[in-house]
Amino acid sequence: MPSLAPGRPCAICGKPAVDTFRPFCSQRCKNVDLHRWLSGRYAVPAVEAEEDELGLAEPEEAPPPRRRGPLDGA
Template identity: 50%
Template sequence: MSCPICGEDTVIRFRPFCSKRCADIDLAKWLNGSYAVPSQREENLDTDVTEGETEQSRPH
């Protein structure tokens, strides 16, 4: 199996990566939004607020 970041052979300790560096690079891509999981449905976030619910009525 090869590392999905650099293509080198994987190391059991860091599998599926070859090193901590490549594992950290992958994690950073998830955290900064480079990777994204697509939603199965389209929704309008404005319609998720129920009638009568306002920003003031939400707990802080």
């Protein structure tokens, strides 16, 4: 059995962490944590910058696409 990691407990269940799975105690706790990230339970907060702060210019409006009629040679 791998040695116990000194200091911090498992990030999921609180048991002593194991070097092989650090910061977790087992593959199960490692997979539980991965599932929480993939399912969106965990999220990293972000603050979106205003366009002015990024130095982006306002996009010009494009003209609407022209419809082709029967006389356009379609």
